[in-house]
Amino acid sequence: MADSKTKNLDLSIVIPVYNEEAVLPFLIERLDKNIPSWGNCEIILVNDGSSDNTYNILKDSLGGKKHYKVVHFTRNFGHQEAVSAGLAESSGNYVSIMDGDLQDPPELINQMLDKLKNENTEIVYAVRERRKGNILKRFFYKLFYRILRKLSDIKIPLDSGDFCIMSRLVVDKINSLPEHNRFVRGLRSWTGYKSTSIKYNREDRTIGKAKYSISKLFKLALDGLTGFSTIPLRLSIYIGFTIALLSFLAAIVILILRITLAFNVSGWASLILVVFFMGGVQLLLLGVVGEYIARIYTESQNRPVYVIKEKDGF
Ligand code: UDP
Ligand code: MG
Numbered sequence: 001m002a003d004s005k006t007k008n009l010d011l012s013i014v015i016p017v018y019n020e021e022a023v024l025p026f027l028i029e030r031l032d033k034n035i036p037s038w039g040n041c042e043i044i045l046v047n048d049g050s051s052d053n054t055y056n057i058l059k060d061s062l063g064g065k066k067h068y069k070v071v072h073f074t075r076n077f078g079h080q081e082a083v084s085a086g087l088a089e090s091s092g093n094y095v096s097i098m099d100g101d102l103q104d105p106p107e108l109i110n111q112m113l114d115k116l117k118n119e120n121t122e123i124v125y126a127v128r129e130r131r132k133g134n135i136l137k138r139f140f141y142k143l144f145y146r147i148l149r150k151l152s153d154i155k156i157p158l159d160s161g162d163f164c165i166m167s168r169l170v171v172d173k174i175n176s177l178p179e180h181n182r183f184v185r186g187l188r189s190w191t192g193y194k195s196t197s198i199k200y201n202r203e204d205r206t207i208g209k210a211k212y213s214i215s216k217l218f219k220l221a222l223d224g225l226t227g228f229s230t231i232p233l234r235l236s237i238y239i240g241f242t243i244a245l246l247s248f249l250a251a252i253v254i255l256i257l258r259i260t261l262a263f264n265v266s267g268w269a270s271l272i273l274v275v276f277f278m279g280g281v282q283l284l285l286l287g288v289v290g291e292y293i294a295r296i297y298t299e300s301q302n303r304p305v306y307v308i309k310e311k312d313g314f
Contacts, residue, residue: 010093011041013109014086016079017058017100018048022208024057027100034106035067044069044086045100049076062312069313077306079212080182080220083162085306087184088175089314096165097184101205104163112165112198123188123195125157125164128202137217144221151229156189157197169193180298180305183223190228226291233292236285243278 013031017024031043045062047054047070055072062068071085083097094113098104104126112124145158162185166174173191174184189195212220225232 008040009042009091010039011109011113012086012090012092012095013038013041013043013106014046014083014090014095014097015043015100016046016048016082016086017050017054018076018079018082018211019050019052019054020100020208020211021050021053021057023101024054025061026207027102028061030102030106034109037110041067042069042090042092043067044071044089046070046082046086047072048078048082049073051076059312064313070311071308072310072312074307074309078216078219080184080223081306083184084182085308087171089311090171093168094165095168095171097162099161099163101208101211103203103205104161105200105203108163108198108200109165115196115198116165116167119196120194121196122167122170122193123164123191125160125185125188125195125197126200127157127197128159128161129199130201140217144224148221148224148228151225151231152186153230154186154189154192154228156186156224156228157195160185160197163200164188167193179227180303181223181227181295182305183220183227186224186228222291226295230292232288235288239281239285243281 015027017027020027035041035043045058045068047058049072058070058072062070069089071089073082073085086097087095094116096109096112098106098109108126112126116122116124142159145156148156149158164185166188170188170191170193173193174187177187177190179187
């Protein structure tokens with residue numbers, strides 16, 4: 001297990017940012033307002049290889065500023081990777097993760113901390129009661145969390161994102177996990193420490209655009225599914241078994257028809273349909289197997305999860 005790096009800091013707040021030049025001034029203003037209520041804290045912003053003005057804004061407005069620490073990646077490694085870096089660099093007794101686009105209200109952190117202490121738990125995660133914004137995205141998020149819950153070996157709470165607060169115990173455990181596919185909210189549940197939730201209304205992103213492209217969201221969903229369930233791998237057995245059983249029954253029916261009636265050999269359409277269907281099923285299942293092999297491959301390459309270019313304020 002990684003050593004606890006506690007330096008008598010009460011709270012660390014980890015915020016990944018990627019091309020957030022438009023929100024940053026508002027984010028910093030909002031954080032500044034809340035800092036007095038957080039006591040002895042550090043705010044770790046992880047610049048995930050932004051290509052806009054984020055780097056300069058962070059340098060200019062936070063250089064040497066108390067409480068703030070910044071980690072710059074060499075390139076865009078991804079949201080979960082940025083969160084992982086923030087967790088690894090944190091040293092507070094409690095660590096909170098929040099998005100940099102102000103969709104997660106920083107004011108909630110103290111409420112979560114109170115709940116954590118009062119209810120004697122190690123994790124408090126925020127659950128989106130009402131997610132605003134794009135209907136299609138909302139639908140897929142909902143669907144994803146429900147599929148994940150059905151398939152996963154561990155119980156990942158529904159509709160919870162990364163916004164949370166954790167004790168040092170949990171963070172050290174997450175930091176010590178060697179895996180490279182880092183689906184942080186899954187790892188957080190995996191640790192198994194006592195957790196509780198707090199409900200909140202997730203605000204719409206008012207400034208800047210969502211940095212999650214559809215392909216990035218798809219990758220996140222696949223990481224979540226394959227990282228925490230092996231049921232998709234077993235799909236081929238279930239489907240194969242069902243189809244074999246159905247074909248056996250069909251064979252009997254056809255045989256009976258052949259004997260009793262003069263069986264009229266037409267049915268090209270149904271034949272071609274079955275061929276296409278089976279081709280589709282096989283390719284799909286091959287894809288599923290490929291997904292897991294890809295993961296074994298990245299794990300065996302054993303490359304670091306991210307590369308840090310610069311660290312400020314540490
Ligand atoms: N983000 C990041 N790297 C990426 C994509 C996003 O660090 O490759 C950050 C982004 O700046 C934001 C957070 O992750 O602070 C959540 O991203 P976004 O708002 O796009 O996600 P959504 O709210 O749509 O789920
Ligand atoms: Mg957002």
